[in-house]
Amino acid sequence: MTICFDLFPYGHVQVSPCVTQPxxxxxxxxxxxxxxxxxxxxxxxxxxxxxxxxxxxxxxxxxxxxxxxxxxxxxxxxxxxxxxxxxxxxxxxxxxxxxxxxxxxxxxxxxxxAENMAFIRKNLSQLAVRDRGAVEAAYGRILADAAEDHQHSAAPGKRELNMDL
Incomplete structure (x- = not known):
């Protein structure tokens, strides 16, 4: 559990579990x-x-x-x-x-x-070394899949990706 410290006026501090905002x-x-x-x-x-x-x-x-x-x-x-x-x-x-x-x-x-990728690139180095390898590998697979999809869609006569919306 992550603990957050909220600083209130007059130096009061509240310690509570962090709740991520949606x-x-x-x-x-x-x-x-x-x-x-x-x-x-x-x-x-x-x-x-x-x-x-x-x-x-x-x-x-x-x-x-x-x-x-x-x-x-x-x-x-x-x-x-x-x-x-x-x-x-x-x-x-x-x-x-x-x-x-x-x-x-x-x-x-x-x-x-694009925003998520920028966040990942910016913060990847801040991960613990033991976690970084798995995240880098997963990120690399996603980039490789995206490059393959882009190459397929850019090929002459191949304008549609094989996806359903």
């Missing part, structure tokens, strides 16, 4: 992610119901979404449809909103990752 930025992002995930689940459920009913659907990463604008593909085409379909001018506004929120959320995650 990171409100992180809590807000968690709420945003959950809200986005819920909207995606709802839209996907509607798409699956529309597909089952034989109605027009639009496929994004192989998943059906309701398609009121009639932009659907022929059924014989491959399972991975381009995500740009939902953003056509006549497309489904709800899907465009979800896509836009996906992009905003990904940018927040990238910014948060």
């Amino acid at each position: 990171d409100f930025k992180e809590l807000e992002m968690d709420k945003d992610i959950e809200s986005l995930a819920e909207r995606q689940r709802e839209a996907l459920a509607e798409g699956r119901a529309a597909e089952k009913a034989g109605q027009s659907v639009i496929y994004i990463h192989g998943r059906p979404y309701a398609d009121p604008a009639g932009e659907s593909f022929a059924s014989g085409e491959d399972a991975l449809r381009p995500a740009k379909l939902a953003t056509r001018d006549g497309g489904n506004e709800r899907l465009r909103d979800i896509e836009s929120d996906n992009a905003s959320m990904m940018m927040k995650l990238v910014e948060s990752t």
Whole structure:
């Protein structure tokens, strides 16, 4: 247990266990992610119901979404449809909103990752030697995975990472 000392006016000191304060930025992002995930689940459920009913659907990463604008593909085409379909001018506004929120959320995650990486680099040397090796190894694996993902996405003809949001 870590002990904190709070200095009050007139030299009074209170000794108590440290309680870390929640990171409100992180809590807000968690709420945003959950809200986005819920909207995606709802839209996907509607798409699956529309597909089952034989109605027009639009496929994004192989998943059906309701398609009121009639932009659907022929059924014989491959399972991975381009995500740009939902953003056509006549497309489904709800899907465009979800896509836009996906992009905003990904940018927040990238910014948060950059902040976390800077913190790790700055504070890694302050860890006890016995702990530093394991943390450095884990950090190195994450960097290697990120470099591999970046290299894959930067390759000609390979613009999508193999991930699901």
